[in-house]
Amino acid sequence: MSDEPVKKLKQKLSDDNVVPIAAGNPAKAESLAIDQSQLDEYFGDGGAESSVAGYGRPPKGVFFTVMPEPTPQWQNRGFYWILEIPNRDPYFVTPAIAKVKAGEDVLRPLLLVRYVTMAGDEGLWPIKLNPPDGRANLYNSSARNIMEIAANGTPATKDKPARPGPLWVRLVSANGYYEHIVSPITMEESPPQFTNRTFAELVAAVSEGRIVDTLDHEVWSVLSHGR
Amino acid sequence: MAADFDDREIICQRIVIPDSEFDARKNMGEPPGPPICICAIEIGPNGLILHKLAAPYPRVPPWHRDDPYLTLGFALGAEAGSYLHAGWPFPVPAIDLYAEYMVIHNSEMSHINGSKDPGPSLLQACRRYGIRPTIDEARKEQMRELAFSKTDHTSEEIAVLQDYCLTDDCQNTLDLFLKMRSRIDFLRAPIRGAYMMELERVRWRGIPIDMETYARALRQAPKAASAMRAELNRRLGAEVYFHDIFKRKTMFAVMRRERIPIPVDPKTGTLSCATKLIKGMVGTYPLLGVFYEYKRMIDALRSLKLEIGSDGRNRRWLNPFGTKTGRNNPSTNRYIFGLPHTMRSFIKPGPSMALAQLDIGNEEVGVAAALSRDPQLIADYLSGDVYREFAKAALGLTDVSKRQRQVYKGCVLGRIYGMGAKTLACNLGISREEAGRILQMMKERYPILHEWLDRVLLKVAHCRPIVCKLGWSLTPKGKSGEMTSFMNYPMQANSAELLRLIFIRAAHIPILGCAHDSFLIEDTIERIEQTVAEMREIILQAARDLFDFELRVDCNPDTDIVRWPDRFIDDREREDGMKHWNWLMELINEQGDTDPAEAVDLAGRSRSSAA
Numbered sequence: 053m054s055d056e057p058v059k060k061l062k063q064k065l066s067d068d069n070v071v072p073i074a075a076g077n078p079a080k081a082e083s084l085a086i087d088q089s090q091l092d093e094y095f096g097d098g099g100a101e102s103s104v105a106g107y108g109r110p111p112k113g114v115f116f117t118v119m120p121e122p123t124p125q126w127q128n129r130g131f132y133w134i135l136e137i138p139n140r141d142p143y144f145v146t147p148a149i150a151k152v153k154a155g156e157d158v159l160r161p162l163l164l165v166r167y168v169t170m171a172g173d174e175g176l177w178p179i180k181l182n183p184p185d186g187r188a189n190l191y192n193s194s195a196r197n198i199m200e201i202a203a204n205g206t207p208a209t210k211d212k213p214a215r216p217g218p219l220w221v222r223l224v225s226a227n228g229y230y231e232h233i234v235s236p237i238t239m240e241e242s243p244p245q246f247t248n249r250t251f252a253e254l255v256a257a258v259s260e261g262r263i264v265d266t267l268d269h270e271v272w273s274v275l276s277h278g279r
Numbered sequence: 280m281a282a283d284f285d286d287r288e289i290i291c292q293r294i295v296i297p298d299s300e301f302d303a304r305k306n307m308g309e310p311p312g313p314p315i316c317i318c319a320i321e322i323g324p325n326g327l328i329l330h331k332l333a334a335p336y337p338r339v340p341p342w343h344r345d346d347p348y349l350t351l352g353f354a355l356g357a358e359a360g361s362y363l364h365a366g367w368p369f370p371v372p373a374i375d376l377y378a379e380y381m382v383i384h385n386s387e388m389s390h391i392n393g394s395k396d397p398g399p400s401l402l403q404a405c406r407r408y409g410i411r412p413t414i415d416e417a418r419k420e421q422m423r424e425l426a427f428s429k430t431d432h433t434s435e436e437i438a439v440l441q442d443y444c445l446t447d448d449c450q451n452t453l454d455l456f457l458k459m460r461s462r463i464d465f466l467r468a469p470i471r472g473a474y475m476m477e478l479e480r481v482r483w484r485g486i487p488i489d490m491e492t493y494a495r496a497l498r499q500a501p502k503a504a505s506a507m508r509a510e511l512n513r514r515l516g517a518e519v520y521f522h523d524i525f526k527r528k529t530m531f532a533v534m535r536r537e538r539i540p541i542p543v544d545p546k547t548g549t550l551s552c553a554t555k556l557i558k559g560m561v562g563t564y565p566l567l568g569v570f571y572e573y574k575r576m577i578d579a580l581r582s583l584k585l586e587i588g589s590d591g592r593n594r595r596w597l598n599p600f601g602t603k604t605g606r607n608n609p610s611t612n613r614y615i616f617g618l619p620h621t622m623r624s625f626i627k628p629g630p631s632m633a634l635a636q637l638d639i640g641n642e643e644v645g646v647a648a649a650l651s652r653d654p655q656l657i658a659d660y661l662s663g664d665v666y667r668e669f670a671k672a673a674l675g676l677t678d679v680s681k682r683q684r685q686v687y688k689g690c691v692l693g694r695i696y697g698m699g700a701k702t703l704a705c706n707l708g709i710s711r712e713e714a715g716r717i718l719q720m721m722k723e724r725y726p727i728l729h730e731w732l733d734r735v736l737l738k739v740a741h742c743r744p745i746v747c748k749l750g751w752s753l754t755p756k757g758k759s760g761e762m763t764s765f766m767n768y769p770m771q772a773n774s775a776e777l778l779r780l781i782f783i784r785a786a787h788i789p790i791l792g793c794a795h796d797s798f799l800i801e802d803t804i805e806r807i808e809q810t811v812a813e814m815r816e817i818i819l820q821a822a823r824d825l826f827d828f829e830l831r832v833d834c835n836p837d838t839d840i841v842r843w844p845d846r847f848i849d850d851r852e853r854e855d856g857m858k859h860w861n862w863l864m865e866l867i868n869e870q871g872d873t874d875p876a877e878a879v880d881l882a883g884r885s886r887s888s889a890a
Contacts, residue, residue, distance in 0.1 A: 061320070061450065062327055070322050070457070073291045075349050075372040076466035078473045080287040081780050082824030084466050085748045088650050088769070113762035114755070115740050171742040171757025222740050237741060 105249075105257045106175030107142065109195070115220040115235045116169045117244050118177070120203040128166040128251045134178060135159045135264065135271060142178070143271050144259040152267065156275060165199050166254060170220060170235075172245040176258055190229035198223060198232040206234065218244070288466070289372050293323035293348035296456075297340070298448040299361035300426040300440045306613075308586035308594045310483045311360035315426055316437050318444035320453060323348070331441040336365040343370075353377050353401045353452050355472055356596075359479035369476045369786075372469035376455055379471070380404050381600035383462050386744070386754040389603035398600070405451050408458040414447040422447070467750040471600075474779040477786055478597055478607075485592025486615050486791045486799065487634075488585065489627035489846060496625070496867045497583055503866035504580040511573040515566065520577075527552060530570070539564045540705040554578075559693075562685050563708040572859060575619040582612045585625075597793075604771040605751040606778075606795055616794050621859040626799070626847035633807035633842040634791070635800050637814055638850075639777075639822075640831035641665060642796040643770040646777075647695055649828035650769055651731035655724055663831070666691055673720045690717045695732075697766030732766065739765045748825050749776040771795075773825070780821045788814050804842045811840065 076084050110116040119128040133150035135143040136158055145159060153159055162178040179195050182188040198221060205217030220235035220242070249257075264271055297319040302312035313334070321328040321342045330341055342348065350373035352358050362369055381388070381398055384407075388396040402412045402419070422443045425436060432440070496503070508520035519530045530552045534541050539560070544551035554571055561568035586595050593615045601608025611617035615626060628634045639645070644665050648656040659668040666688035670679040673687060686707050693703045704714035722729050738745060739762055744754040751772050755761055774796065781798070782790070788810060792799045798818075802810040815832045822830040834840070841847050852860055 058327070058329065061453070071292055071294055071324070071349075073294065073349050074288045074465060075291055075374065076469045077287050077289050078371060078470045078783055081470050081749065081783075083287040084470070085825050086746055086750060088748065088773075111757060111759040111761075113736075113740055113759060114742060114757040169742065169757040170740070171755065173757055220741075233740075235737075235741060242741070 105254045106173060107178065107258045108175065110167050110169060110175070110177055110223060112223050112225065114169045114171060115222045115233075115237075116167045116202070117218045117220050117239070118165050118167045118199055118202045119246070120217055130164055130251065130255070131161050132164050132255070133159060134162045137271070137274065141262055143262050143264045144255075146263070146265045149264055149267065149269075153272070158275070163196070164255065166246070166251055167202075168244045168246050170237075170242060174245075174247055174249075174254070176254060194226075194229040194231070195223075198230055201232060201234070289347045289349075289469075291347050291349040291372070293321060293342070293346065294351055295322075295340075295342045295348050295370070296320045296351045296449045296452050297358050297361075298352070298444040298452070299358055300422070300444060301357075301361055301364075302427045302430075303357065303360075306586055308485070308588040308592070310485070310588065310594065311357070311364075312430075313364045314361035315432055316441045316444060317361055317365065318441050318449065320445060320449045321348075322453075329445055331438075331445070333437050333441070336367075338366070340365075340367055343367075347372075349374065350472075351376065351452060351456055352472075353404065353448070353455065355475045356479035356482075359476035360483065362476075363480065363483055369473070369480075371473065373472035373476065374456075374463065374465075374468045375472040375475040376404065376452060376459060377401075378475050378600060379459060379463050379468055380407075381605075382464075382468075382471070382751060383459070385600075385603060385605070385752065386756070389753060395601065395603050395608075398598075401448065401451055401455070405455055408455060410451070410454045410458060412447075413450050413454075414443075419447065464750050470749055470779060470783065473783040475599060477782045478599055480786065481782070481790050481792065482594050482596065484789060484791050484801070485588060485590070485594040486626055487629050487632070487801070488587055488591055488593050488615070488625050490587070490591040492627075492864075492867075493585065493587070493625045496580075496863070499867035500580040500583050503863060504577050506866050507573055507577050507580070511570065511577070514569050514573075519570075525574075533570075534567070537564070537566055539567055542705065559689065559706040560708075562689075563706065572619070572621070576621060576859065576863070579612065579618050579622060583618075584612050585615060585618075586613045593792075600751075603753055604768060605747070605775040606771065607775075607793075614792075616792055616799075620849035620851045621863065623849045624846050624852065624860045627845075628801065628841060628843045628847075630843050631804055632801060633804045633840060634847055635802075635807055635811045635814075635834055635840040636797055636847070637800070637811065637818065637832055637834040637839070638797040639774075639818065640833045642774050642830060643695060643767060644691060645822075645828070645830045646770045646773050646826065647728060647731075649822075649826035649830070650773065651728045653725050653727035653731070656728050657828075660831070661829075669721065669724060672724060673717065687717065690714075690721055694718060694721055695767050695770060697763035735765065735769055736762055745769060745772070747772045747776050749779065751776055777821055777825055777830075780825060781818055784821055785814060785817045788817070790814075799847075807840055807842070808836065811836075 121127065121129060133145040133147060135145050135156070145153070150159060160180065162180055165177045165179060166174070167177050168174045177199065179199060180189065180192045182192050201217070202219055202221045203217050205215045205219055208214035215234065218239060220237055222233045222235070224231045224233060297317060299314040299317040301314045304312055315333070317332045317336065319330040319342055321330060350370035352373065352375055354377040355373060355375040359369060377398060399407065402416070405412045422440065426440055505523065508523060512518050512520055515533050517529050517533050519526055519533065521529070531541055531550060534552065541550045541552065542556040543549065544553065544556060554574055557567055557571055561571045585593050587593050595609055595614040597607040597609045599607050609617055615623060626634065641660065645660050648660045656665070659665040662668050667679060667684050669691060670683050670687035671677065674683060686709065689707045690703060693706065700711050700715040700718055703718065704711040707714065735745065739755045742755045742757045744752045745765065745768055746752040747769065753768060753772070755765060778793065789801045790798055791801050798814065800810060800814055811834050815834065818832050819829055822828060838850070838853060848857065
């Protein structure tokens with residue numbers, strides 16, 4: 053072995069205090085066993101920021117939150133005309149075109165709400181609006197209510213004190229509607245990792261290449277001819 | 280749990296990074312060849328010492344002195360082979376950076392659908408940590424070629440290989456260690472390091488195979504598979520195999536005809552009759568059981584590739600930490616325990632030797648009882664048959680039928696696996712309402728278990744890591760469909776932690792192989808029962824130490840210990856009356872007649888030898 057690698061090694065070792073090291077004794081493994089009551093403990097940790105945004109209901113298995121909107125000028129939610137065709141990503145239709153195509157039953161206004169999960173995944177939650185005439189869909193109503201609870205908290209009840217929002221909540225499917233579970237973890241204990249992107253930027257990320265702003269867009273042909 | 284904190288740490292003033300060059304004889308079923316050289320970097324208070332050794336090796340390594348030192352390596356199993364050749368004891372404590380990489384990066388390597396990326400090579404791990412390796416792939420290949428292509432190396436060639444050991448593997452391992460150091464759990468890493476080396480000892484021993492029968496099976500596999508396909512078509516009344524090609528849609532038609540629900544593959548969302556999906560249904564639908572057994576046998580015969588050495592023993596890398604639960608993940612067609620249970624009867628002890636299989640009984644339920652501390656589940660587990668106890672209580676009977684037990688077994692396991700009423704009803708052939716009712720009864724009987732499972736899910740919903748007893752962990756990614764796969768994660772992953780502890784404590788027991796919850800051991804006919812008793816006590820003590828709970832260890836001396844000239848028989852095959860094995864023997868008979876020496880009675884004894 054030439055001297056050069058040895059010199060490098062010596063330099064490296066003088067830079068790093070490698071020893072002494074306290075290592076576990078495998079013969080005493082029983083004293084190293086981790087108490088499983090850690091299942092009741094939570095640890096906050098940071099994570100990488102995503103450059104993409106999801107579109108859809110927050111995953112049911114995970115807690116998420118949304119931003120409150122204290123002023124009438126919403127910053128993190130908005131109404132959009134969305135055209136949904138099975139097995140295709142949604143199309144964002146401009147209001148002028150939507151007015152012309154109002155008769156299409158797959159075209160409807162949705163409330164898009166910015167959410168982030170505890171894992172730091174950010175997305176837009178499309179909440180369908182109940183039609184002004186006709187029966188309310190309980191999935192739509194409950195989703196909207198849960199979104200408001202996530203943003204603004206829960207009022208005091210006979211049994212529980214009020215919890216101000218925003219809160220970490222989780223969706224649970226019930227029979228024909230959504231229930232929700234509120235996490236005991238507070239926003240201080242586990243701050244939501246919303247990215248620095250604006251709501252408009254999120255919408256732009258989700259709608260990129262899927263904006264319908266003309267009457268000769270290919271999507272109308274798909275709807276007319278099934279292709 | 281014993282809590283002797285005084286000596287749970289070993290203060291090491293030196294670290295030693297050994298590396299050796301040898302012919303690994305990869306994929307050949309042989310133990311690794313003897314080391315051409317063994318080298319090491321030793322770092323201590325007195326600076327740096329480089330060790331270069333070649334055969335003959337000293338009785339103990341030159342760095343092994345009175346004071347404790349930490350051994351570091353990447354995939355220490357390779358070095359373990361050289362230690363075994365040199366007759367050196369395995370070093371303690373030792374940290375394997377491959378194992379630590381798998382621990383640290385388990386979450387990023389695991390996918391929601393259950394698969395996991397393969398473990399890295401040393402160079403890949405170095406790149407992951409931004410280390411520029413000191414050697415490129417071409418040079419590495421050149422050195423491998425030099426090491427593997429011959430056995431009579433000149434002193435100059437040995438010197439080249441020694442320099443390569445020190446400047447390549449040892450130095451890259453040191454660089455990697457310095458980068459990974461802040462993320463390593465030094466208290467528990469030596470348990471994994473010891474496990475990695477013990478696994479190599481197990482692989483080294485190998486599993487004895489009845490080579491005459493296996494060789495015939497290999498020669499006759501196409502003929503046997505063809506006969507099985509024809510028979511399966513006949514039994515199902517449809518050509519599910521058409522010109523030797525499996526026709527999934529035909530199988531769907533058979534299932535619809537027989538009113539058997541077709542499962543949906545959770546990965547693809549499409550209908551599927553994959554054996555792993557229908558496994559839970561075979562007890563309910565006998566025809567599906569026929570399909571399950573035949574299909575697995577046909578698939579195994581099509582790709583029978585057991586790696587067997589010249590001594591007739593099956594040796595295969597067990598791919599430690601190869602799943603997200605930290606279980607081993609060996610090949611399904613190169614390792615005998617990956618084959619259908621019928622084919623495990625290729626295992627046969629040599630003259631004057633005996634084999635024993637020890638199972639941890641209902642391990643996942645036992646671990647669930649231990650972790651949740653549900654008193655009723657603990658009591659039912661300790662009764663010896665948790666499913667029967669639950670069924671008896673639920674039905675208000677003093678005893679229950681096999682079918683009733685099976686339904687309640689499906690419910691207990693199903694709940695732990697996160698099944699809902701719909702899947703359970705599908706698997707058990709009962710109505711959704713009935714499945715829901717049984718699940719509710721289970722919730723009422725084991726309320727503490729349910730609360731504990733809910734807490735696990737709550738933690739998953741918060742995307743917090745689930746950390747097991749010895750530090751293996753997995754962090755949820757917050758994606759849809761993740762909760763179900765996390766439901767039994769604490770049971771499976773903690774069982775894997777237990778297995779590791781058993782392995783390092785049973786270093787002196789001749790373990791030949793293992794499945795997730797069972798061990799195959801070998802000893803002389805005279806000593807086997809004593810060795811079984813010793814192994815049983817090690818398993819029980821390890822469970823007591825990890826879980827403060829005594830799991831059950833099953834080893835029936837009449838059925839689970841086989842002595843030459845008998846062959847190994849898996850319990851399920853025995854329960855089936857050996858019919859699959861006996862039929863396989865008929866099919867591979869080259870003379871066209873049943874060879875009486877191969878037909879086996881229920882004791883696993885071939886009829887001729889019994890006579």
